[in-house]
Amino acid sequence: MKLPVTLAKTLKSKPDETQLGFGTKFTDHMFNMDYAPDKGWHNPRIEPYGPVAMDPATMVLHYGQGVFEGLKAYRTASGRIQLFRPQDNFRRLNRSNDIMCIPRFDESLALEALKELVRIEKDWVPRVPETSLYIRPTIFASDPFLGVRASHTYRFFIILCPVGAYYPEGFNPVKILVEKEHVRAVPGGTGEAKTLGNYAASLLAGQKAHDAGFTQVLWLDGVERKYIEEVGSMNIFFVLDGEVVSPALQGSILPGITRDTVLQLGRLWGLNVAERRISIDEVLKANQTGRLQEVFGSGTAAVISPVGQITYGNQTVTVGNGQVGPLAKRFYAAITDIQYGRAQDPKDWIVPVV
Numbered sequence: 001m002k003l004p005v006t007l008a009k010t011l012k013s014k015p016d017e018t019q020l021g022f023g024t025k026f027t028d029h030m031f032n033m034d035y036a037p038d039k040g041w042h043n044p045r046i047e048p049y050g051p052v053a054m055d056p057a058t059m060v061l062h063y064g065q066g067v068f069e070g071l072k073a074y075r076t077a078s079g080r081i082q083l084f085r086p087q088d089n090f091r092r093l094n095r096s097n098d099i100m101c102i103p104r105f106d107e108s109l110a111l112e113a114l115k116e117l118v119r120i121e122k123d124w125v126p127r128v129p130e131t132s133l134y135i136r137p138t139i140f141a142s143d144p145f146l147g148v149r150a151s152h153t154y155r156f157f158i159i160l161c162p163v164g165a166y167y168p169e170g171f172n173p174v175k176i177l178v179e180k181e182h183v184r185a186v187p188g189g190t191g192e193a194k195t196l197g198n199y200a201a202s203l204l205a206g207q208k209a210h211d212a213g214f215t216q217v218l219w220l221d222g223v224e225r226k227y228i229e230e231v232g233s234m235n236i237f238f239v240l241d242g243e244v245v246s247p248a249l250q251g252s253i254l255p256g257i258t259r260d261t262v263l264q265l266g267r268l269w270g271l272n273v274a275e276r277r278i279s280i281d282e283v284l285k286a287n288q289t290g291r292l293q294e295v296f297g298s299g300t301a302a303v304i305s306p307v308g309q310i311t312y313g314n315q316t317v318t319v320g321n322g323q324v325g326p327l328a329k330r331f332y333a334a335i336t337d338i339q340y341g342r343a344q345d346p347k348d349w350i351v352p353v354v
């Protein structure tokens, strides 16, 4: 594929790699592509990074018809740049499209375009250990129209953002609050799509939890408020007597790529891995009987986020003495070693770029 490329006339100065943080600095170029009913997806191109001009009636602003993804490019010690499971992100983006009535795009074209964009921006992939280049593909409804229906036109863009180490001060367990009032998603809803409204729906509970001194919300199912679904915007794992459990995907949980990586590695290592419903009562009882060994979240940003404390109403339980458990450490090390090229890739997950 020959992608038209318009290079930026002036380049931004690169940020201090020891002070990157997350989501604030963006590279010099972006990928763009448009959709129109008579042309399908067309005009893929790489252009200077810049604002998207919008009519105030642009449908995504009113009805939230939009989807996005999050993945990363990593620099290895030998200077190679590589992506981790990008095909899975584009596959998930198309599944989100199906749920949100957005037309599917060609996943192999998107991957080639992403590789080309990262090649152009290779100097933006930071070198400091555990830093990376975060990648945000986004699709939004672009008809200037008021009235609830699916848009006829769409814009697909990819932007890039150098990000710092998620654990600059070390791998510390977090305190989470079980959310009893608000729910993130319901069966039959849009919970398994990576779509805008799911994040908007999570804000109030997240804000209340932060104000009460917690790092994340533990989401329960939207019907019985009994079964555990996700933690913040991560998937969740429990280790109960050696069994590694993640809630089964039943339509209201985002199928995380890190979640799938943990499940596949766990099986490869011969662990007892299960995807099943798990209730908050089961977790509290397991804690009382000494069977609850570890709890951790999984997601692209943090990879693994150990949980040290869970509060449910007026009950607070400490997990694994508040220390990071051995499996959380093992999964974190194994996944980051593959991503940064320090270990053999057991499953063809790595896609080299440069």
Ligand SMILES: Cc1ncc(COP(=O)(O)O)c(C=O)c1O
Binding pocket: 070, 230, 232, 233, 234, 235, 254, 255, 256, 257, 258, 259, 298, 299, 300, 301
């Ligand atoms: C709601 C939600 N759940 C889970 C995840 C974890 O998914 P992944 O491992 O693909 O980053 C994310 C992050 O993308 C998310 O936004």
